[in-house]
Amino acid sequence: MGSGYVKLERESENSQSGFNASESFYSGALDRIRRFMLVLWIALSVGGWLRFGWRLALGFACGCGIAYLNFYWLKRVVSGMADRIAQTGKQQSGKGIVVRFLLRYFLMALGGYIILSVTPASLYGFLAGLSLVVAGIACEAAYEIYAALARGM
Amino acid sequence: MRKLSYLFMALSLLCFVVPAFAQGGEAAAPVNWVAITAGFSMAIASAGCGLAQARATAAAAEGLGRNPAARPGIQLALILGLALIESLALYTLVIIFAKVK
Numbered sequence: 685m686g687s688g689y690v691k692l693e694r695e696s697e698n699s700q701s702g703f704n705a706s707e708s709f710y711s712g713a714l715d716r717i718r719r720f721m722l723v724l725w726i727a728l729s730v731g732g733w734l735r736f737g738w739r740l741a742l743g744f745a746c747g748c749g750i751a752y753l754n755f756y757w758l759k760r761v762v763s764g765m766a767d768r769i770a771q772t773g774k775q776q777s778g779k780g781i782v783v784r785f786l787l788r789y790f791l792m793a794l795g796g797y798i799i800l801s802v803t804p805a806s807l808y809g810f811l812a813g814l815s816l817v818v819a820g821i822a823c824e825a826a827y828e829i830y831a832a833l834a835r836g837m
Numbered sequence: 838m839r840k841l842s843y844l845f846m847a848l849s850l851l852c853f854v855v856p857a858f859a860q861g862g863e864a865a866a867p868v869n870w871v872a873i874t875a876g877f878s879m880a881i882a883s884a885g886c887g888l889a890q891a892r893a894t895a896a897a898a899e900g901l902g903r904n905p906a907a908r909p910g911i912q913l914a915l916i917l918g919l920a921l922i923e924s925l926a927l928y929t930l931v932i933i934f935a936k937v938k
Contacts, residue, residue, distance in 0.1 A: 710910075710913070711909055711913075713913055714913060714916065754923075755920060758916060758919060758920060759916055762912055762915050762916050762919070763912065765894075765898070766901055766908055766911075766912050769898050769901045769902055769905075770901055770902075770905040770908055772905070772908075807934065808934075811927075811930065811931045811934060812931075814927055815924060815927060815928075815931075817920045817923075817924060818920070818921065818924045821917060821920065821921065
């Protein structure tokens, strides 16, 4: 009876620690995506420069920069919105949230226009660079699959 | 109200009044269907993405309002969802640029 109780308690502790570990693992997903994006930004820009030339690499780097900023602002906007809904933390003004949300699109359009008017050849690189967020999310998904298979999280 | 709806219907019909239809049989300049289709496809993609983002945000806001303790999970799902939805409009733009060159 006593040993059974201890075993049950140990199992409960193990499942609790496993739950905490997996929760902390998944809560770091956004930071990992941000890091994946940075690594892809640098690696693919250098690779593109060597393979396709500096024009396309420059466009790609600009697109990546805008996509990175876009993701960062999206995170801040969602966080500010959640603060307002849950009425926690330092609440941002509603006007600021909306302006930041719309500023992202304006920035993307401005970047596209500048690239198109200065060097049209690098437009494809720019458009590819804007997909950096998706590439980061795909890397995170692959990493989570690896972690689930290797570590059992 | 009914008069107003008739007025709007008449106005919408006027949108189809194109001077080109009134012209004779002489050869007109070829219509750039690719550009027209590209514009429509971008409009449809933007509308779909906007609708999807609005629904995702509304659902997340409702979930947060009901259960503020579930904030980290909802926030993560919302950010990823919005980023992926936005990327769909971006892919449409890429296809348009590839086609309308």
